[in-house]
Amino acid sequence: MKNCExxxxxxxxxxxxxxxxxxxxxxxxxxPRRKWQVFPGKNxxxxxxxxxxxxxxxxxxxxxxxxxxxxxxxxAFDCPFLVTHLTVxxxxxxxxxxxxxxxxxxxxxxxxxxILPRATADEAADIERQIDTSGSSTYRPPPxxxxxxxxxxxxxxxxxxxxxxxxxxxxxxxxxxxxxxERFDHHCPWVGNCVGKRNYxxxxxxxxxxxxxxxxxxxxxITHITLRSQAGKNIVQAIQESPxxxxxxxxxxxxxxxxxxxxxxxxxxxxxxxxxxxxxxxxWSSKRGAEESGNPYSYNNIxxxxxxxxxxxxxxxxxxxxxxxxxxxxxxxxxxxxxxxxPFIPKSEANMCTQSxxxxxxxxxxxxxxxxxxxxxTPKTTPMVLEVLSAPETKELSLSSGCSHQLARQAVVDPxxxxxxxxxxxxxxxxxxxxxxxxxxPTLSRSVLVLGEGPDIVFSPQQH
Amino acid sequence: MKxxxxxxxxxxxxxxxxxxxxxxxxxxxxxxxxxxRLDKQQFEETMQTLNNLYAEAEKLGGKSYLxxxxxxxxxxTIFLCMETHYEKVLKKIAxxxxxxxxxxxAPRGLLLTDPIERGLRVVEITIxxxxxxxxxx
Numbered sequence: 326m327k328n329c330e331x332x333x334x335x336x337x338x339x340x341x342x343x344x345x346x347x348x349x350x351x352x353x354x355x356x357p358r359r360k361w362q363v364f365p366g367k368n369x370x371x372x373x374x375x376x377x378x379x380x381x382x383x384x385x386x387x388x389x390x391x392x393x394x395x396x397x398x399x400x401a402f403d404c405p406f407l408v409t410h411l412t413v414x415x416x417x418x419x420x421x422x423x424x425x426x427x428x429x430x431x432x433x434x435x436x437x438x439x440i441l442p443r444a445t446a447d448e449a450a451d452i453e454r455q456i457d458t459s460g461s462s463t464y465r466p467p468p469x470x471x472x473x474x475x476x477x478x479x480x481x482x483x484x485x486x487x488x489x490x491x492x493x494x495x496x497x498x499x500x501x502x503x504x505x506x507e508r509f510d511h512h513c514p515w516v517g518n519c520v521g522k523r524n525y526x527x528x529x530x531x532x533x534x535x536x537x538x539x540x541x542x543x544x545x546x547i548t549h550i551t552l553r554s555q556a557g558k559n560i561v562q563a564i565q566e567s568p569x570x571x572x573x574x575x576x577x578x579x580x581x582x583x584x585x586x587x588x589x590x591x592x593x594x595x596x597x598x599x600x601x602x603x604x605x606x607x608x609w610s611s612k613r614g615a616e617e618s619g620n621p622y623s624y625n626n627i628x629x630x631x632x633x634x635x636x637x638x639x640x641x642x643x644x645x646x647x648x649x650x651x652x653x654x655x656x657x658x659x660x661x662x663x664x665x666x667x668p669f670i671p672k673s674e675a676n677m678c679t680q681s682x683x684x685x686x687x688x689x690x691x692x693x694x695x696x697x698x699x700x701x702x703t704p705k706t707t708p709m710v711l712e713v714l715s716a717p718e719t720k721e722l723s724l725s726s727g728c729s730h731q732l733a734r735q736a737v738v739d740p741x742x743x744x745x746x747x748x749x750x751x752x753x754x755x756x757x758x759x760x761x762x763x764x765x766x767p768t769l770s771r772s773v774l775v776l777g778e779g780p781d782i783v784f785s786p787q788q789h
Numbered sequence: 790m791k792x793x794x795x796x797x798x799x800x801x802x803x804x805x806x807x808x809x810x811x812x813x814x815x816x817x818x819x820x821x822x823x824x825x826r827l828d829k830q831q832f833e834e835t836m837q838t839l840n841n842l843y844a845e846a847e848k849l850g851g852k853s854y855l856x857x858x859x860x861x862x863x864x865x866t867i868f869l870c871m872e873t874h875y876e877k878v879l880k881k882i883a884x885x886x887x888x889x890x891x892x893x894x895a896p897r898g899l900l901l902t903d904p905i906e907r908g909l910r911v912v913e914i915t916i917x918x919x920x921x922x923x924x925x926x
Contacts, residue, residue, distance in 0.1 A: 428864050442908040451802045473807050482807070490910060494807055508811070530861070622810055636857030638847055639873045643908040 361646040365443060366504040374646035376435040379502050382517030385434055392430070392535070395576050396423045399542050402569040403549045410552055415545060422538040429531035430516065437642040438521030439507035441488065441496065449489035456484075478621035495622070497602055507640075510594075511601040520601075523642065526635045529591055536581075536588045543577040546570045598623040598630040795898065798918035802911040803836065813843040815904070815912050822916065826897045835889055835901075839912070842885065846878035879905055 361374035369378045378385075396419070404416040444452070456469055469484030471491050482491045485498050488505045492498070497509035499519045508522035520528045550570055553563035564571055594604060599620060603609060609620040624630055801823060806816045817836040819829045856874055860867050886903050894901050894914075902913040 425864075432865060441910070444910065445907065447800050447913070448802055448907070448911055451800070475807060475810055480807070491804075493805065494811055526857075526861075527865075632854055633849055636854045636861075637849055638853045638856070638875050639860070639868075640847075641873070641875055641879060641905075643905070 358650045359646070360644070360648045360650055363650065364644070364646070366440065367502050368440075368504070370646065371435070377437050377518070377646065378434060379512070379518050381501055381514070382434075384514045385517035388430065388515045389427070391576065391580075392423075392426060392538075395542060395573055396538070398569040398573050399545065402567055403542075403545055403573070406549055406553070406567070407545060411548070419538075419541060419545070422534060422541060425534045426531065426538050429527050429534055432527040433513075433516045433520065433524050433531050434518050436518075436524040436527060437644060437646070438509075438519040438525075439523040439640070440502075440519075440521075440642075440644050441490075441493075441505040441507060442644050443488040443505075444490040452484075452490065476621040478619060480621065495600060495603070508600060509602050523640060529595060529635060532584060532588045532591060536584045539577045539581045539584055542573055543581060546573050546577070550574075595631050595634045596627045598634060795917040795919060798916050801914040801916065803914065804911055805909075812847050813904075813909055814840050820914075823899070823914065826899055826916065827894075831893060835893070836912070838885065839882065839904075842878060842882045846875045846882075 359374050361370040361377075364370070367380040369380055369382065370376065371378070399419060400416060404419070407415045469491075471482040471484075473480055473482060473494075475494060480494050482494065484490070485492050485505055487498060487503065490505075492505055493507065495508045496505050498505045499509065499512050501512050502519055504519070506519045506521035508525070510520040510525055510528070512519045513528070516528065516531070518524070549567065550560065550563050553566060554560045558566075591601075593599075594601065597620065599609070603620075624633065799822060801820045803815050803820070806814045808814075815836055817833050817840070819832050823832065853874060883903055883905070886901050890901050898917040898919060900915040900917070902915070904910070904912050907913055
């Protein structure tokens with residue numbers, strides 16, 4: 326693109342493209358996009374990114390439905406009888422349990438289980454460089470594992486080809502959600518989400534409270550039918566009077582085995598600080614000896630293990646669903662305006678820079694962790710141009726990515742690989758690939774703001 | 790106003806150190822690419838402070854258990870009004886990194902990126918190269 330060259334550009338020749346770019350930019354500016362909208366995993370988001378769910382969540386309504394129907398039947402048909410014959414606390418306890426179950430279930434389903442964001446292009450390239458010692462042209466890469474020592478135990482870290490990083494210990498890639506999840510337990514279809522580090526405690530409280538609820542309803546229904554049949558009628562008559570009880574009995578009977586079994590199993594896992602994944606794979610079972618287990622994560626104390634798993638500090642979500650995407654919109658606006666900028670005079674370099682400084686300031690204010698960087702596949706990062714203006718008074722650096730200069734032309738010309746944010750305006754990107762640099766930290770953006778005044782002075786001569 | 794150019798010459802990634810388990814800890818080994826720019830001691834001090842801050846965030850103790858239990862009792866609605874201990878420490882870390890960048894790294898043409906922006910996988914250090922060109926005005 327000739328716009329990348331450091332020479333005078335005839336604005337008339339570009340009258341079409343800035344226009345269309347401007348329109349496109351305006352359109353885009355109206356709808357700033359959030360990161361959840363471009364999330365690469367197979368997840369569904371609700372409430373503008375606040376709630377996350379797996380894509381295959383068909384069974385969650387069934388779970389909710391079963392719980393609500395059973396509890397509803399219980400409150401409608403069994404409670405009136407039991408309140409009159411026993412105590413009013415029965416529906417109260419039932420109500421509390423029901424609320425707790427539903428709250429835990431919803432919490433488990435809609436919480437980010439501990440998804441690890443995929444590695445950026447730079448990181449992936451860096452890791453590739455580190456493991457590719459031979460630099461050979463063999464197409465098939467060698468199996469990538471890394472062995473580390475945790476508490477005198479050898480743990481193998483596997484490389485995730487989808488997320489392009491070495492998985493931290495206890496992390497597993499869920500194929501259903503296509504995400505790496507920290508402390509991956511299992512993917513629960515009943516809950517419609519993976520169970521991992523961040524929602525395990527909700528999952529555990531869900532199954533425990535559900536066990537209590539099912540047992541409670543089961544017991545109450547049995548009591549109800551017994552009481553009815555004792556009052557001079559036989560059991561068949563009692564059932565006929567309250568058919569809903571039978572429905573509840575059947576549901577509770579079948580679910581109680583599985584729920585109680587699951588609760589027991591997970592209590593064991595919590596007490597030994599294991600995940601379902603590790604238990605099934607038997608990662609640590611071979612070392613059963615003097616110690617309780619060969620599990621390097623266990624504190625060898627049941628109470629400590631329970632506390633750590635269930636009451637430990639709540640880690641934050643790493644995927645930043647509601648953050649805004651790095652402004653493609655600002656990029657396009659900047660590019661458009663920059664193209665319009667007629668660099669008639671020799672000091673156009675400074676002028677272009679000043680204009681792009683302003684644009685970059687806006688960009689930096691919206692800087693986020695996502696960034697696309699041109700040619701990531703090359704072993705050495707292609708030098709991108711950053712425009713730096715130093716104020717005459719101070720030595721502060723102001724970073725702005727803006728102008729493409731002849732120096733960086735070779736970087737510019739390369740068509741950039743998939744820009745993950747579905748940006749279709751590749752032409753503009755080749756003008757200013759420098760826009761797609763990693764966003765600098767807010768520190769430097771602040772210093773940019775401070776110096777924002779300076780460049781304007783240089784800008785003015787261009788007016789005539 | 791003398792414009793000068795800084796190019797991103799390379800990036801160094803400090804990986805996680807899993808020797809103590811799954812807690813968030815970064816390697817303190819001084820990368821060779823920074824040898825010309827930075828003091829080894831300075832770097833190690835930065836990394837050690839970061840590690841200490843993360844350890845503080847993930848510390849298991851009476852306070853964190855209390856927070857967990859209180860949250861459970863209020864059906865986790867308490868987090869609508871107050872932020873977790875972890876989040877408070879993350880803010881502290883962000884301030885620390887900003888401070889380090891201003892004082893130590895930016896003057897040397899380096900830039901630390903907050904690990905939380907990289908999913909706590911790496912500490913990314915961007916190395917800038919000064920390529921001042923003459924303006925010829």
